Amino acid sequence: MSIKTFELISTTENNVELISYVALPENAADDHPVPGIMVAPEWWGVVDHPKDTAEKLAKAGYAAVVMDVYGEGKLTGDAAQANMWMEQVLADQDMLMSRCRLILNDFSDQLAVDGDNLGAIGFCFGGKVVLDMAREGMPLKAVASFHGNLAPKQPADNNFSAKVLVAHGADDSMVSMDAVADFKKEMDNAGADYTVDVYDNAKHGFTNPHADERAAKNDIDLGYNEKAANESWDKMMDFMKANLS
Known part of the structure; x- marks a missing residue:
């Protein structure tokens, strides 16, 4: 299926431009809106991996947006820089969530997007972002986290309505099995209606083909696992199909 891509610029109340990346199926139009999936990237920002993910989703018939939560389209391959930016937004999680809500509203206002049928997927830091969006009660029907940080902004309560799928690597040294137990x-x-899948021989970052090179460059414990990446992707696609009609 052919797709089209463009930048979606959302301006915060203090005039920060959030430069998100949208991918749509070519046939999504005003009279034929399609379900939308928000994509929250790893701490690197809106780099190739989340953009490729959005394009894959568009080829499968979804509208997708990679959220620029840092603002100004900032991206990096340097872990120290990524960590600094992540810490900055985590220091003000209300601001982070208001940015996500702004992008969600601007994305669902697109005529080609069915705003009543929204899901979200997040990777690493982005896993926390999408789970917190659901914890905040944003209108998401289905949320999937890949090797995500599971610590909540505030714990989910009985207003939590999204279905949840978590893909976790058994060898993840950054998110412990204790953290997974707390999340459950x-x-x-x-x-909540949730599933946690634990993938053998999978480290933090196991879905990202650049994980090994990033690990070597930054001396951090990441690793790509093709089998776990493919299995968790297929499972997520089935999950979205079941929940976004």
């Missing part, structure tokens, strides 16, 4: 407790307490 949180979801159980909220009465």
Whole structure:
């Protein structure tokens, strides 16, 4: 399926431009809106991996937007820089969530997007972003996290309505199995509908083909696992199909 891509610029109330990246199926039009999927990238920003993800989603018939939560389209391959930017936005999580809500509203206002049928997927830091969007009660039907940070901005409560799919690597040294257990407790307490899949021999970042090179360059414990990446992607696509009609 042929697709079209463009930048979606959202301006915050203090005039920061959030430069998100949209991919749409060519046939998505005003009279034929399609379900939308928000994509929250890893801490590197709107780099190739999340853009490729959005394009894959568009080829599968979804509208997709990669959220620029840092603002000004900032991106990096340097872990120290990425960590600094991530810490900056995590220091003001209300601001982070208001940026996500702004992008969600601007994206769902696109005539080609069915605003009543929205999902979200996030990678690493982005996994936390999309789970927190659901915890904040944003109108997401389905949320998937890949090797995500599971720590909540505030715990989910009984207003939590999104279905959740979590793909976690068994060898992830950044998000512990204790964190996964805490997350399951949180979801159980909220009465949420969730699935956690743990992939063997998979490290943090296992879906990103650039993970090994990033690990070597930055001396951090990341690794790509093609089998886990493909299996978790297929599972996520089935999950979205089941929940976004």
